[in-house]
Amino acid sequence: MQSEAHTENDPAEILRRAIGNDRVHSSYLFTGTGQLPATTAQTFARALVCRNADRGEVCESCDACHRSYEDAEGTPIVLDGKGKHGPTHRHIGDHPDLLWVERGHDDTRITIGQIRDIQIALRLGANEGGRRVAVISGAEWMNPQAQNALLRLLEEPPSATSLILVANRASAIIATIRSRSVRIRFEDESTVGLRDSETPAEVAEIVQMLDDLRGQSVGQLLDFAEQYRGARAPAAEGVTELIDVSAEWLRMEVKDHVGRGEAPPTRSLDAHRSLQQLRRDLVQRNANPQMVAERLLLGLRDAVA
Numbered sequence: 001m002q003s004e005a006h007t008e009n010d011p012a013e014i015l016r017r018a019i020g021n022d023r024v025h026s027s028y029l030f031t032g033t034g035q036l037p038a039t040t041a042q043t044f045a046r047a048l049v050c051r052n053a054d055r056g057e058v059c060e061s062c063d064a065c066h067r068s069y070e071d072a073e074g075t076p077i078v079l080d081g082k083g084k085h086g087p088t089h090r091h092i093g094d095h096p097d098l099l100w101v102e103r104g105h106d107d108t109r110i111t112i113g114q115i116r117d118i119q120i121a122l123r124l125g126a127n128e129g130g131r132r133v134a135v136i137s138g139a140e141w142m143n144p145q146a147q148n149a150l151l152r153l154l155e156e157p158p159s160a161t162s163l164i165l166v167a168n169r170a171s172a173i174i175a176t177i178r179s180r181s182v183r184i185r186f187e188d189e190s191t192v193g194l195r196d197s198e199t200p201a202e203v204a205e206i207v208q209m210l211d212d213l214r215g216q217s218v219g220q221l222l223d224f225a226e227q228y229r230g231a232r233a234p235a236a237e238g239v240t241e242l243i244d245v246s247a248e249w250l251r252m253e254v255k256d257h258v259g260r261g262e263a264p265p266t267r268s269l270d271a272h273r274s275l276q277q278l279r280r281d282l283v284q285r286n287a288n289p290q291m292v293a294e295r296l297l298l299g300l301r302d303a304v305a
């Protein structure tokens with residue numbers, strides 16, 4: 001059994017070495033934000049079936065590479081977690097042994113049905129006689145039932161298969177899956193701070209609101225949380241951002257205190273822990289995004305009062 005691999009090297013290089021040394025594992029967990037973890041997962045999956053990937057590089061000239069190639073301009077196949085308005089998973093390019101799962105277009109979660117379909121496909125064995133690979137992108141959107149279904153696959157992985165989970169953070173993945181997966185960490189691409197000129201407008205708006213927190217009435221905070229009403233998927237994404245920005249804002253507050261030689265305020269540390277709980281409620285317990293936003297804002301107001 002593999003444990004979480006800790007290394008400071010470049011993720012792409014670690015993966016190329018794994019292929020070059022013929023030491024490919026049955027399960028990987030890629031963690032990090034932005035597009036890089038998912039695009040690296042795609043390249044890694046393609047290299048795993050390339051006929052000439054001696055050094056772990058995709059050759060782009062063999063038959064497998066032609067099949068797994070995806071035109072960046074092309075329209076991706078739209079998935080549906082229930083399999084009604086589209087398939088539950090797709091292929092990378094049209095390679096039969098490379099599977100790709102993500103949250104369906106209109107879904108709030110990656111469904112247990114999607115995980116079961118992947119399990120069936122992986123157990124069938126490779127069409128082309130090589131490896132079969134499944135990428136689960138946005139794996140933080142799997143609920144506990146889906147994760148437990150996936151765990152059964154990891155406990156008895158079919159031979160010559162690899163699973164790649166791509167999640168924005170490891171804490172969204174249950175410990176029993178984490179311990180069976182090789183962890184590949186991506187440094188966050190974005191180093192843009194909360195108050196830089198490049199800070200996106202929606203982030204700046206949240207920071208502004210947090211800076212004014214002491215002067216806000218309960219009514220004003222509830223009004224702010226109103227924007228997270230409506231369709232769950234976009235609302236949940238908005239609240240995820242609210243949680244991320246608030247966590248960073250709190251970290252900076254604590255740093256300010258420490259910088260002045262003071263002890264960090266206990267209430268700020270407690271508030272930071274509460275944010276992690278709210279994140280779990282949102283992602284794993286399917287809590288209502290607007291209510292999570294309300295609890296977050298009222299809790300933070302108390303913490304800084």
Ligand SMILES: [Zn+2]
Nearest residue numbers: 050059062065
């Ligand atoms: Zn190739």
